[in-house]
Amino acid sequence: MGPMAPSYHRLGRLPSKRHVAFRGPDGELYPEELVGSEGFGGRYSLLHHRYAPTRVAEVRETDPVPPSPSPARHGALRHHLLRTRHQGPDPAGDEISGRRWLLYNDDLRIGVSDFGAGSGRLVRNGGADELHFVHAGGGRLESVFGVLDYRAGDYVLVPKGTTHRWVPGGEPNRHLVLEARGPFHLPGRYQNQEGQLLEHAPYWERDFRRPQELLSLDDPNPTDVLVRVDDRAAVYTLDHHPFDVVGWDGHLYPYAFSIHDFEPISGRQHQPPPVHQTFELDGAVVCSFCPRRLDDGPDVVTAPYNHANLDSDEVLYYVSGSFFSRRGVEPGALTFHPHGVPHGPAPGVAERSIGRTHTDELAVMVDAFRPLAMTSDSEAFDDPAYPMSWLPGAAATELTT
Numbered sequence: 001m002g003p004m005a006p007s008y009h010r011l012g013r014l015p016s017k018r019h020v021a022f023r024g025p026d027g028e029l030y031p032e033e034l035v036g037s038e039g040f041g042g043r044y045s046l047l048h049h050r051y052a053p054t055r056v057a058e059v060r061e062t063d064p065v066p067p068s069p070s071p072a073r074h075g076a077l078r079h080h081l082l083r084t085r086h087q088g089p090d091p092a093g094d095e096i097s098g099r100r101w102l103l104y105n106d107d108l109r110i111g112v113s114d115f116g117a118g119s120g121r122l123v124r125n126g127g128a129d130e131l132h133f134v135h136a137g138g139g140r141l142e143s144v145f146g147v148l149d150y151r152a153g154d155y156v157l158v159p160k161g162t163t164h165r166w167v168p169g170g171e172p173n174r175h176l177v178l179e180a181r182g183p184f185h186l187p188g189r190y191q192n193q194e195g196q197l198l199e200h201a202p203y204w205e206r207d208f209r210r211p212q213e214l215l216s217l218d219d220p221n222p223t224d225v226l227v228r229v230d231d232r233a234a235v236y237t238l239d240h241h242p243f244d245v246v247g248w249d250g251h252l253y254p255y256a257f258s259i260h261d262f263e264p265i266s267g268r269q270h271q272p273p274p275v276h277q278t279f280e281l282d283g284a285v286v287c288s289f290c291p292r293r294l295d296d297g298p299d300v301v302t303a304p305y306n307h308a309n310l311d312s313d314e315v316l317y318y319v320s321g322s323f324f325s326r327r328g329v330e331p332g333a334l335t336f337h338p339h340g341v342p343h344g345p346a347p348g349v350a351e352r353s354i355g356r357t358h359t360d361e362l363a364v365m366v367d368a369f370r371p372l373a374m375t376s377d378s379e380a381f382d383d384p385a386y387p388m389s390w391l392p393g394a395a396a397t398e399l400t401t
């Protein structure tokens with residue numbers, strides 16, 4: 001196996017060895033559960049429960065929530081600007097009912113989720129790791145691994161198979177949500193052979209927040225968990241509450257990393273997108289574009305050059321920054337630049353960028369290596385004028401990616 005940051009973590013009570021008799025006060029064995037990715041070759045953790053996680057009282061059919069992505073009716077190959085802020089939170093909804101899928105392929109799904117107050121239902125995504133970028137709001141992620149507080153600006157990783165719920169803290173939450181069939185990793189080039197983050201990485205171990213407190217419930221009441229794998233779902237009624245873990249250890253657990261802790265790299269010349277890379281996964285990368293000093297070489301054009309991303313579809317989600325005041329792109333908007341069609345800075349931006357010393361933009365980029373399809377939900381957000389926004393005289397969008 002390759003590197004494995006972030007590293008080993010443990011919570012609660014554990015026996016000194018794995019797979020030995022470990023008993024509660026009543027003398028009963030605590031059942032173990034090993035949760036592992038990539039067969040027995042990937043990241044894993046060992047959980048000690050009060051109740052066996054296999055104690056299922058009932059299984060009921062249900063449609064998947066959120067509904068599986070359905071393809072857009074209009075499939076022209078072109079650039080898109082999706083103004084996703086049209087959508088407000090449903091006050092009665094939770095994180096999964098508040099989701100709208102926008103783009104998808106066989107490797108990943110990309111959507112937004114708007115949700116409000118109240119504890120969400122218990123869910124388990126058995127088919128995908130979920131990476132949430134918290135654009136607005138905050139709260140606590142409760143899971144079998146314990147409680148993880150989150151706030152605006154956080155990336156929150158929920159590993160595949162984690163029984164969890166999102167409990168918003170009162171403010172409406174807006175998340176950018178990525179679901180990926182394969183695991184999310186920190187890029188291997190940021191780690192040494194021991195999985196330790198290297199000096200040239202844009203973040204370090206102490207920037208990652210882990211679950212800090214177990215819920216450790218002893219609740220023998222029937223409890224529903226919505227379980228989903230791809231397009232199939234079922235409601236499992238357990239004969240106990242699943243947040244019953246008394247101790248766990250390992251490398252697989254939800255964690256949070258704030259985009260505000262990403263340390264941007266800049267130089268004399270324009271730095272290419274890989275310096276912004278934050279996560280890697282099968283079929284895609286995730287990058288963070290953060291406020292930073294711009295390139296300061298003589299006569300340097302700090303705006304990006306036009307580029308033809310020959311082997312990736314580029315998705316950029318705008319969080320905050322200078323584009324705020326520009327007609328064209330507002331926070332919560334998302335651009336989708338499919339490969340096959342070059343894109344670049346808006347008219348006049350390259351000239352104006354010479355001598356600029358700083359940018360305050362904040363954006364999350366996903367580059368998918370296989371073509372992404374638009375969903376029918378995304379069509380309501382689509383700005384049809386966007387593909388022509390590079391003509392001289394078109395309203396400028398000032399982007400430095």
Ligand SMILES: [Fe+2]
Pocket residue numbers: 307314337343401
């Ligand atoms: Fe680009």
